[in-house]
Amino acid sequence: MKKDQIRDQLASGKMSRRQFNRTLMALGASTVMMPMGARTALGDSGDHPTVFTWEGWEVPEFHGAYIEKHGASPNFAIFADEEEAFAKMRAGFKVDITQPCTYKIPMWYDAGILEPIDTNRLSNWPDITPSLKTIPGTVFNGKPYFIPTDWGQTSVLYRPDLAPEYEDNETWGILWDPKYKGRLSMSNSLVDGVMVAAIYSGAKNPFDMTDAEMEKTRAALKEQLPLIRFYWDSPTEVEQALASGELVAGTTWNDSYATMKAEGHNVKYMSPKEGAMTWVCGFCIMTDHDPAKIDKIYDYIDAYMSVEAGIFDITEYGYGHGNAKAFEQVDSQTLADLGFVSSNPDDMLSSGIFQVAMANEAELQEMFDEVKAGL
Amino acid sequence: MRGYTMLSPTFIAMVLGLAMPLVVLFTLSFWLQEYLDFIRTFSFANYFEFFHKPIYRKLLLKSIRISGIVTIATVLLAYPMAYFIAFRIKKNKLVWLILITVPFWTSYLLRVFAWKIMLGYNGVINSGLISLGFISEPLAFLLYNPTSVVITLAHAWAAFAILPIYVSLEKIDRSLLEAARDLGESAWMTFLRVTLPLSLPGVIAASLLVFIPTVGDYVTPSLVGGPRGIMIGNVIQSMFGESQNWPMGAAISVMSMFTVAVIISLFLWGTHSSRKRIA
Numbered sequence: 001m002k003k004d005q006i007r008d009q010l011a012s013g014k015m016s017r018r019q020f021n022r023t024l025m026a027l028g029a030s031t032v033m034m035p036m037g038a039r040t041a042l043g044d045s046g047d048h049p050t051v052f053t054w055e056g057w058e059v060p061e062f063h064g065a066y067i068e069k070h071g072a073s074p075n076f077a078i079f080a081d082e083e084e085a086f087a088k089m090r091a092g093f094k095v096d097i098t099q100p101c102t103y104k105i106p107m108w109y110d111a112g113i114l115e116p117i118d119t120n121r122l123s124n125w126p127d128i129t130p131s132l133k134t135i136p137g138t139v140f141n142g143k144p145y146f147i148p149t150d151w152g153q154t155s156v157l158y159r160p161d162l163a164p165e166y167e168d169n170e171t172w173g174i175l176w177d178p179k180y181k182g183r184l185s186m187s188n189s190l191v192d193g194v195m196v197a198a199i200y201s202g203a204k205n206p207f208d209m210t211d212a213e214m215e216k217t218r219a220a221l222k223e224q225l226p227l228i229r230f231y232w233d234s235p236t237e238v239e240q241a242l243a244s245g246e247l248v249a250g251t252t253w254n255d256s257y258a259t260m261k262a263e264g265h266n267v268k269y270m271s272p273k274e275g276a277m278t279w280v281c282g283f284c285i286m287t288d289h290d291p292a293k294i295d296k297i298y299d300y301i302d303a304y305m306s307v308e309a310g311i312f313d314i315t316e317y318g319y320g321h322g323n324a325k326a327f328e329q330v331d332s333q334t335l336a337d338l339g340f341v342s343s344n345p346d347d348m349l350s351s352g353i354f355q356v357a358m359a360n361e362a363e364l365q366e367m368f369d370e371v372k373a374g375l
Numbered sequence: 376m377r378g379y380t381m382l383s384p385t386f387i388a389m390v391l392g393l394a395m396p397l398v399v400l401f402t403l404s405f406w407l408q409e410y411l412d413f414i415r416t417f418s419f420a421n422y423f424e425f426f427h428k429p430i431y432r433k434l435l436l437k438s439i440r441i442s443g444i445v446t447i448a449t450v451l452l453a454y455p456m457a458y459f460i461a462f463r464i465k466k467n468k469l470v471w472l473i474l475i476t477v478p479f480w481t482s483y484l485l486r487v488f489a490w491k492i493m494l495g496y497n498g499v500i501n502s503g504l505i506s507l508g509f510i511s512e513p514l515a516f517l518l519y520n521p522t523s524v525v526i527t528l529a530h531a532w533a534a535f536a537i538l539p540i541y542v543s544l545e546k547i548d549r550s551l552l553e554a555a556r557d558l559g560e561s562a563w564m565t566f567l568r569v570t571l572p573l574s575l576p577g578v579i580a581a582s583l584l585v586f587i588p589t590v591g592d593y594v595t596p597s598l599v600g601g602p603r604g605i606m607i608g609n610v611i612q613s614m615f616g617e618s619q620n621w622p623m624g625a626a627i628s629v630m631s632m633f634t635v636a637v638i639i640s641l642f643l644w645g646t647h648s649s650r651k652r653i654a
Contacts, residue, residue: 081617083616083617083619084616086619087615087616087619107411110410110411111411182515188597189617190617225602225603228601228602229515229519229601229602230519230601230602231602233597241496244496244497245496246495246496246497246513246515361617361618361619362618362619362620365613365617365618366430366618369430369605369609369610369613370430372602372603372605373430373433373434373437373605373610374433374603375429375430375433
């Protein structure tokens, strides 16, 4: 029925009740299904790409050059871990850039959500540490899918005043010490949590375990459960608990150490004899990015890769930065205080246990849930 | 027909927002997940797994137990408050009702965090007891266990219990209470034989409003439940997240909904028949 036809019929009173109701119904249906107005209601934020990243990596100090050029920060969405990010994107959340760690790249590549990156468009690309450019599982068919930005460690942060006996005996084993029952914490994740139990229980390759090793890891998790105060989801949780003395030790990333040191807390970051875990995170461009924003996408990545952003990353967060030149700008004493053994990521990455893709994630998650359920 | 027309916007919203997702969930629960893809063939494998692996049964029972305790605690605590406003407050009842709901104007998450601050190691209770000299070391058992989940949930859902109970108490004909007293019943027996039965619809509504949503809650247990605090909602969440097994997550959700529906039906049937006996 045409629009003016409806009007005529209404005016002349010719429309039957049934017809009128049908029209009303159609109106109702289309009102309910209408999208809620235009999405660009907030100024020009629609012109900027959306970056999906970790908490703390969205601060303006990381992308000063982008702000200078485009007058504002891009849009940010924060994830707690890559699994959450992946689930959201699979459910239809559209973003332009993400910042996962290398161990997730193969799976994301398989899911077809990553796009190859044109490194010629990045002015800082030549300054990136060469070994980080070719990490296995980040290059497919000779094309890079990953721009390394940050690298660091997962290790134990502890209070030497509360557990002095571990100062000369740094080991993951502190997280299994019954003496500190109820005062220990571990990350509530597979890669930074369950893998710790795998290393502690002596798995040869924690990221690809045999059935026997899986059972040993399960036993280690079960043994540890009564000693754990909580599994942490946010670094702030574990930092506060360590500061107050609620916790004696917990697994953290470097930035917790840098933050707590800067606040004057008496904490030490372990180099466990079994080896600390090491990781590299960085940018990916998503296949369903907005093509109109591609220049800004590359500008953002380039800004994050700059020497200025790198110095901030190193001195404030205690992370290594992908840009090798950034290290030249930081004096060796500062680096030593932050716990850097070397400014060359190769030294650190080869000394630790490098986090790669886990072979049996679903099984590991089920195991972790079962242990928490008391099974 | 006019009735249906007036209903139609709501009806369409219900179909799109409630029925459709349920159909999707139900369909999904009969599929299978392989790495990143769904296998779209009809299969009972997820349901078989649900009954085969002890974790799901155990966590579902645990969630029902915790929610049951939360429901009883919430209703017991809400009833006196609702009674007080309905019978003792003569002026400005609205102000009192608003005052009671004020804490619920803040976000749910904020209220959970508030309990972390109350019960925490350096929390209000611990530092209060230390400064009063009752204890020298903070009490660790206050937080990160099932009890703290019960406390947090009982507070977080209090408003949903107070309001329906208040409404049913408010509706009671005051002359019935007078008649009971005139006929020689004591105050306590009047409450038991007149007030309580007449306010049961409110109590039932309150129980349902608290029980149904708390069974599936996963935010509260993951924030204040500690290492052993997980409930069925956390496993559903990890199926849709870390485990990347949406069909299994859907099957657990369906089973959880089904179980809750059975419990609610039994509860309603039980209260219905007991009310008939009282009447």
